[in-house]
Amino acid sequence: MLVLSLTLLFIVVFLLLGMPVAYVFGIGSLGFALLAGKSLGYLVPHAFWQLGSFALLSLPLFIISGALMGASGISDRLVNFINSIVGSIRGALGAVTIITCALFGAIAGSGASAIAAIGSIMIPKMVQQGYPRGYATALVGCSSVLALLIPPSVPMIVFALAGGLSVAAAFLSTILPGIMIALIYCVINFIYVRRLPGVKADVKLEPAERRKLVFSSTRKASWALMMPVIMLGGIYGGVFTPTEAAAVALIYTLPVGFFIYKGLNFKTASDAIVKGVISIGAIVTMIFFLFIMSRAMILEQVPQQLSAFLLSLSDNKIFILLLINLVLILIGMLVDDVSGSILASIILLPVATDLGIHPIHFAAIVGTNLGLGNITPPCAPLLYMAGSVGKAQINEYLAPTLKFLLLGHLPIVLLVTFVPDLALFLPRLLLGLE
Secondary structure (H helix, E strand, O other), X not given: OHHHHHHHHHHHXXXXXXXXXXXXXXXXXXXXXXXXXXXXXXXXXXXXXHXXXXXXXXXXXXXXXXXXXXXXXXXXXXXXXXXXXXOOOOOHHHHHHHHHHHHHHHHHOOHHHHHHHHHHHHHHHHHHOOOOHHHHHHHHHHHOOHHHHOOOOHHHHHHHHHHOOOHHHHHHHOHHHHHXXXXXXXXXXXXXXXXXXXXXXXXXXXXXXXXXXXXXXXXXXXXXXXXXXXXXXXXXXXXXXXXXXXXXXXXXXXXXXXXXXXXXXXXXXXXXXXXXXHHHHHHHHHHHHHHHHHHHHHHOOHHHHHHHHHHHXXXXXXXXXXXXXXXXXXXXXXXXXXXXXXXXXXXXXXXHHHOOOOHXXXXXXXXXXXXXXXXXXXXXXXXXXXXXXXXXXHHHHHHHHHHHHHHHHHHHXXXXXXXXXXXXXXXXXXXXXX
């Protein structure tokens, strides 16, 4: 436990100092292994062997396809599609932002991508309609977390692969929590907007004009909306595995981006691929080093020691679950969603299993808590990215952010933690999970 404590302290300090996450995990993993007296001659080949997993191939394929779809010009089409359905209700633009972030997550699988693609469009539109800039920024930042919960989610892929779990089951575990958070955010938005007399509504259309607009926007967005349907329908219909679904997504993205939406050309596609490859390199490097740390921890029986330590604090399962939630939120505040998923899988998943928590239930606990941590000050990596995109100061978006977190996200975190069926219902229904 002393070696683990020193390693975690080292990781936290260097993360706070701004060292690249992959380097921090690399040095921390090697340091843990050496301090624990484990042979790198055994640990390194084991990590390479785990990197050769067929399931891991889904990660780069999903990342590249998401980057290409993000560059293909789908953002405007998704926004127009949702806006045409919601209509001209006062405050509808906020709901459009929330739902579009969730849909974009089903295509790109990344909270940061949702902020960049949706925030750059929706924040200026909301400000133009009378929304305070700080509120619009907070709404985008909080809604970006939905991209981590609506599959295919890159953090859930990483969590499942690092923990040896079913990727399909991990995907399903966060769908209901994600939908519930989106609905609560929409309710909070409509209540909040009623207190803002300056917020304007869109021009009200006649029923015939509204139907025409819905038909037109649906037709234009249909190619983007079909992508998650094909992927998830194929996975849960037994047509292909998650890795094969990722390959299908990439193949589907190319003609749609180049010839239908025409947002892709040689430059935009190459730029998107370069960004995707950089992300893949950083993630795979972290996974490799954390595979080393994971194996060393297993040999040192660290999960068993952590379980014994938690049980020594209290035999009350509610208290222990709340403590695990707190740790996960802190991890989410310190690192990005992918890094947090890897840490949670390697350090906390064995502890949760020892405590009798179903691994897929724990996947949902991890997803909702890390999302909360990513937008909880003082660190809040996704929230600050939204502030940068929205050109807002923290004092402008801090108060509305806290309202969304305390009234919308936190209650769902607690429900997911203490009502396992929220996470396990869909995996049991569609996959026959025990």
